[in-house]
Amino acid sequence: MYLEMLRIRFLMMLAYRTNYYSGILIYSINIGAYYFLWQAIYGGQESIQGLSVVQMTTYVAIAWMARAFYFNNIDREIAQEIQEGKVAVEMIRPYNYLGMKTMQGLGEGLFRLLFFSAPGMVIVWLAFPISFSAEVSVWGFFFISLIFSFIVNTQINLLTGILTFFLLYNTGLIRAKRVVIDLFSGLLLPISFYPLWAQDIMAFLPFQAISYIPSMIFTEGFTGGEVYSALFQQAVWCLILIVPIQILWVTARRRLIVQGG
Amino acid sequence: MFYVSIFFQYASQYMKTRLTYRSDLVVELFSDILFQAVNLIFILVVFGHTTLLSGWSREEIIFIYGFFLVPYAIFSSFFNIWDFNERYIVKGEMDRVLTRPIHSLFQIIIERMELESMFGVITGVAIMFYAGSQLGLTVSWYDPFMFILMVAGGALIYAGIFIILASISFWSDSRTDIMPMMYNIGNYGRYPVDIYNQVIRYVLTWILPFAFVGVYPAAFFLGRDEWYFYAFLTPVMGLVFITIAVFAWNEGVKRYRGAGN
Numbered sequence: 001m002y003l004e005m006l007r008i009r010f011l012m013m014l015a016y017r018t019n020y021y022s023g024i025l026i027y028s029i030n031i032g033a034y035y036f037l038w039q040a041i042y043g044g045q046e047s048i049q050g051l052s053v054v055q056m057t058t059y060v061a062i063a064w065m066a067r068a069f070y071f072n073n074i075d076r077e078i079a080q081e082i083q084e085g086k087v088a089v090e091m092i093r094p095y096n097y098l099g100m101k102t103m104q105g106l107g108e109g110l111f112r113l114l115f116f117s118a119p120g121m122v123i124v125w126l127a128f129p130i131s132f133s134a135e136v137s138v139w140g141f142f143f144i145s146l147i148f149s150f151i152v153n154t155q156i157n158l159l160t161g162i163l164t165f166f167l168l169y170n171t172g173l174i175r176a177k178r179v180v181i182d183l184f185s186g187l188l189l190p191i192s193f194y195p196l197w198a199q200d201i202m203a204f205l206p207f208q209a210i211s212y213i214p215s216m217i218f219t220e221g222f223t224g225g226e227v228y229s230a231l232f233q234q235a236v237w238c239l240i241l242i243v244p245i246q247i248l249w250v251t252a253r254r255r256l257i258v259q260g261g
Numbered sequence: 262m263f264y265v266s267i268f269f270q271y272a273s274q275y276m277k278t279r280l281t282y283r284s285d286l287v288v289e290l291f292s293d294i295l296f297q298a299v300n301l302i303f304i305l306v307v308f309g310h311t312t313l314l315s316g317w318s319r320e321e322i323i324f325i326y327g328f329f330l331v332p333y334a335i336f337s338s339f340f341n342i343w344d345f346n347e348r349y350i351v352k353g354e355m356d357r358v359l360t361r362p363i364h365s366l367f368q369i370i371i372e373r374m375e376l377e378s379m380f381g382v383i384t385g386v387a388i389m390f391y392a393g394s395q396l397g398l399t400v401s402w403y404d405p406f407m408f409i410l411m412v413a414g415g416a417l418i419y420a421g422i423f424i425i426l427a428s429i430s431f432w433s434d435s436r437t438d439i440m441p442m443m444y445n446i447g448n449y450g451r452y453p454v455d456i457y458n459q460v461i462r463y464v465l466t467w468i469l470p471f472a473f474v475g476v477y478p479a480a481f482f483l484g485r486d487e488w489y490f491y492a493f494l495t496p497v498m499g500l501v502f503i504t505i506a507v508f509a510w511n512e513g514v515k516r517y518r519g520a521g522n
Contacts, residue, residue, distance in 0.1 A: 026442045033449040040456035169282035172289030
């Protein structure tokens with residue numbers, strides 16, 4: 001049944017696919033601008049923090065393309081359903097509400113991965129110097145890591161969404177969360193570029209599991225044992241985040257306030 | 262006069278609703294500041310690895326960013342039309358808007374304003390004064406007037422681009438994800454355009470002229486006279502884009518047939 005929900009969201013997205021081609025173009029301009037920005041930042045330097053210009057471009061490109069997969073708006077959807085009171089109806093339905101939301105997010109993500117990221121990556125690869133690894137294992141690790149990044153990001157989204165039960169009105173928090181993820185996940189800047197004290201703090205936060213780890217695996221910025229410990233770190237976060245979600249969800253159901261609807 | 266009084270009535274209603282959910286308002290202001298900090302952090306981290314960005318110093322880039330925040334704050338306070346398609350066309354809300362006695366675009370602007378974004382003006386000016394004092398810039402008698410003119414031009418350019426994009430929804434009512442991505446492209450106008458290649462520079466100057474909401478007008482205050490021509494063009498571009506936008510909007514409204522119920 002959850003697969004069915006995934007399929008429906010996927011088909012829903014498919015119905016609107018034409019507009020995605022313009023999206024690819026915009027994404028390419030985006031990556032292109034970053035490419036030149038980074039070139040200017042590198043100036044004459046060979047490498048910064050062990051990443052060459054080409055690796056950096058690849059990092060930026062893959063980070064944005066991966067974002068298309070793990071990114072979803074289920075936090076906003078949950079917040080809206082809570083505010084409109086629809087969540088009460090959803091709760092009496094014979095499935096797990098959070099599970100359903102996750103599946104919808106996955107359907108959306110898979111759609112974008114196939115129709116957006118894959119063709120987009122080809123275009124970017126034609127336009128800019130990007131290095132793809134020839135090693136099958138790198139690709140394998142990358143996809144495993146990408147699945148973890150989807151799970152961690154979705155868990156954080158669920159947490160933010162459920163918090164609407166307590167805050168009632170939640171747009172500010174959702175926005176703050178988005179900004180924090182952009183910065184601390186390594187989407188804008190690889191974590192290794194930050195000053196050391198900041199890196200130490202971020203090591204205790206789940207955010208780098210979202211973007212930094214898959215991107216570093218893909219650009220081969222991580223090699224050998226580093227890959228395994230990074231994947232392990234992602235897996236640990238997936239498990240840890242289940243705890244607050246469950247606690248909040250159970251408490252939220254007890255004190256549900258329906259705001260109209 | 263009628264429009265002015267309607268505006269103030271909506272503004273006061275808006276204040277009342279926002280003050281109902283105070284905790285969220287605080288979080289939202291906080292998230293705005295966080296958002297502005299993220300970009301500053303990006304600049305600071307990048308300049309931790311380089312001293313000049315194709316001839317521009319760190320303080321100059323920070324100054325450009327400070328300038329950018331001011332027109333951007335005005336834009337985001339009044340032109341929250343990035344979800345116009347979903348909110349008004351798909352859900353059929355446009356029908357209601359069209360029955361109102363004021364211009365439909367004005368109606369949407371006052372419905373969707375987010376006055377708390379104006380806070381960005383303060384942050385922006387503060388950042389400019391900080392960077393300016395580091396650079397040893399002096400304020401002439403005409404600078405405040407030029408500043409207002411440049412800010413108005415920049416805000417109109419932003420508004421124009423987004424209104425044009427929203428108007429596209431009248432012709433094609435399927436969902437586009439272009440608008441959120443446009444926000445990213447807007448960021449590239451904050452860096453010296455000479456770091457980009459011809460194509461991107463052309464796009465940022467004439468097609469999506471975000472460079473006029475950042476580097477060009479800021480170059481005037483930084484005394485970079487090689488960019489003066491573009492700097493003085495800022496208000497002109499603003500007027501041109503808002504005119505095109507209103508025209509596109511009016512044409513679009515004529516074609517509007519309504520969807521949903």
